[in-house]
Amino acid sequence: MNIIFTYLFIIATAILLFINPDLFLKSVLSGASKGATLCLALVSSYAIWLGLIRVWEESGISKKISKLLSPLVKRVFKTKDEETACAISMNLSINLLGMGGAATPYGIKACQLLDKTDFAEYASAMFFVINATSIQLLPTAIVGVRASLGSISPADIILPSILTSAFSTFLGISLTMLYFKIISRTRQVNSARLIPLKKLKMNGAGTR
Numbered sequence: 001m002n003i004i005f006t007y008l009f010i011i012a013t014a015i016l017l018f019i020n021p022d023l024f025l026k027s028v029l030s031g032a033s034k035g036a037t038l039c040l041a042l043v044s045s046y047a048i049w050l051g052l053i054r055v056w057e058e059s060g061i062s063k064k065i066s067k068l069l070s071p072l073v074k075r076v077f078k079t080k081d082e083e084t085a086c087a088i089s090m091n092l093s094i095n096l097l098g099m100g101g102a103a104t105p106y107g108i109k110a111c112q113l114l115d116k117t118d119f120a121e122y123a124s125a126m127f128f129v130i131n132a133t134s135i136q137l138l139p140t141a142i143v144g145v146r147a148s149l150g151s152i153s154p155a156d157i158i159l160p161s162i163l164t165s166a167f168s169t170f171l172g173i174s175l176t177m178l179y180f181k182i183i184s185r186t187r188q189v190n191s192a193r194l195i196p197l198k199k200l201k202m203n204g205a206g207t208r
Contacts, residue, residue, distance in 0.1 A: 041148035042141065049097060049140055065093045076130075076173070077114070077123045084113040088127065095134040107131060122180050129176050133168040136161045 016024040056065075066089035073085045073092070087110040094103035107127075114123045136142075139161045146154035 038145060038148050041144050045140055045144035053094065066090055069093065077117075077126055078119040079114070079117045079123060081113065081117065084110065084117065087113055092130065092134070095131065096137045097140055103131075122176075125180070126173070126176050129172040130169060133172040134165060135169050136165045 013024070016027075055061075063086075066086045069089040069092060070082075070085045073088045074080060077084075077088060079085060087106050091103045091106035091110050094106065110127060111124065114120055114127060117123055139157060142157060142161070143154045146157070
């Protein structure tokens with residue numbers, strides 16, 4: 001994929017330099033300036049929230065949030081391991097604030113721990129779906145982008161974001177549960193069909 005985008009960029013650059021070099025240079029400089037401004041805005045936004053998360057960890061608020069989410073997490077992900085539930089809870093609680101980058105370390109740890117559980121396939125799929133459709137109580141990153149681009153009211157998207165992300169999360173969880181129910185029933189039916197065949201083979205082997 002990187003090779004494809006590299007070739008596209010080189011071809012587009014060559015064409016634009018040949019057709020209108022002045023406009024190309026202005027566009028490149030303008031894009032670089034906007035990119036730098038956006039990066040600085042996001043860095044400051046993330047720095048504030050990561051500092052708050054650090055304060056929450058030191059004060060014990062994060063552990064209380066994890067304990068609050070732990071019963072729901074254990075039920076949804078079918079795990080009884082406290083460490084796994086804690087990592088998932090921290091990942092979800094940070095994602096609620098719209099900071100996917102800050103939640104990544106907890107997400108990686110949760111994935112590693114979920115691979116060791118009895119329902120690893122189901123739990124990993126559910127964790128991926130919930131992260132992809134995460135409820136955004138405060139879409140920090142998007143609000144920061146809108147503010148850096150000069151939006152008059154960058155926080156206007158909070159309510160629509162809550163509604164749409166809540167719907168997508170509920171739908172994702174429901175479809176994942178339905179999918180694995182169908183898969184488990186299919187496996188049970190296939191195993192039930194294989195048992196008589198094994199018995200016939202065993203009986204046939206005994207009569208030879």
